[in-house]
Amino acid sequence: MRLVTLFTAVALGLAACGSSQPITLANPTVPEAYQARTDTGPNGEPIQIPAVRAAYLNERNQRQQVPYNGPEAPGTIVVDPYARVLYHVQPGGQAMRYGVAVGRAGTGYAGTATIARKATWPSWRPTDNMIRTQPDLYAQFAGGLSGGMHNPLGSRALYLYEGGRDTYYRIHGTMDPSSIGKATSAGCIRLFNQDIMDLFGQVSTGATVHVRSEAESVRLEGPMTETPEGYVVPAGQPQTAMAAMPSQQLTDPYAVTTVSTPASAPVTTISPVESAVQ
Template structure:
């Protein structure tokens, strides 16, 4: 890793990845006199991505405005090195490295009253994980989660996206996950059932930098205000987004999905 100069918290918050990558325009037949479509540009690190036999679409720049994108700098928080530090009030996750630097990722978090705080351990990680609603989800919102009680296999239909990190306290599964999502609007906001969401491009990037087990700190409101008052309260609380059973369990949805090819990861 190249040396990184010390920067202020305000400068860190303003950092952006400015360069872009353009997709190639398709060849236009000689008989077609219309101009070729303009190439689509993406923020560096957020373009289309091939993974496990899938091609993940690029993230439109409208979801990556301001601080709502990956950035690297000097860590100014309170977690120890080799830790994931999650700030659910500023909507960031920090990968704190041993050399004092960090990569900061924007995240989406649970609605009010549906988040955890304190120290947990990420005991294992999964590529393209399947998802099953918890017993608490089934009990409190059977009309939402009941159709999915048998679970969704890993793949493009899975609500856990491209990667998932599983958080424990001691030997007890907290049922909270850090995971990918296709719900782009949720990143930088509150609105999920409690888990910590990331852009798929970001959760793949993080997955490739870390190993389990790893300590995960979820900041309290007091710590968030103390460490990052500038971004405290960032984002809005979104209404719950209900996915119909047909979208995930219908014949068309199943026909358009297939298991991941892990040899390609």
């Protein structure tokens, strides 16, 4: 009886504080490009790719065609780790712009490279140096990690080479869509899985990729400032906080707590396994 009285009081109290109309929780529309889809996995199995939450799709993060003022020729991919965007240059002074997340390795290289390899649902293995210097973190992955929804490279990966040598710089998907637009502790350049799939289908091996230096970024994009949420916007632009989805809707379909190594031993998934990927 006391519980019934308590719940009744709470309900009446809530009704007294607001409108008498039913409360409707916000449910922003997710664009078609970021809806859930089914893909074919590394062994021919179907893989369900969840929709990207609307809360992660701010204006700078969404794929969109924009004017392009850089000197690169159409067909070139331009990565700007400092403005946290990637351009696929189009004819007529246009480019398709994608939001990216940038790990430590993402600012460790600047220059012009070539896509020497493309992989669908790529496998991953930490470098020998990573295993040697941080065995507690990386030794469990020494045998490699197969491709799939548990893999930090996500649905696709592009591998950059310069002068025939691997730069260890990767453009790839992610299992953490909340990171897009932000600086992360590890990895190279991540896109939403839906975006890397779009880009992957448009470029071929041999395509040119230019990674901007910080000086180039400032010259072409202007100075950036970081918002309290961790995104970057042009300096001086009003910083509008992204509206969070209601807590009742915050169950993340991407959340993965364990993966299986080739020996089938469960291990905890942690973001640093995305660094210096092979």
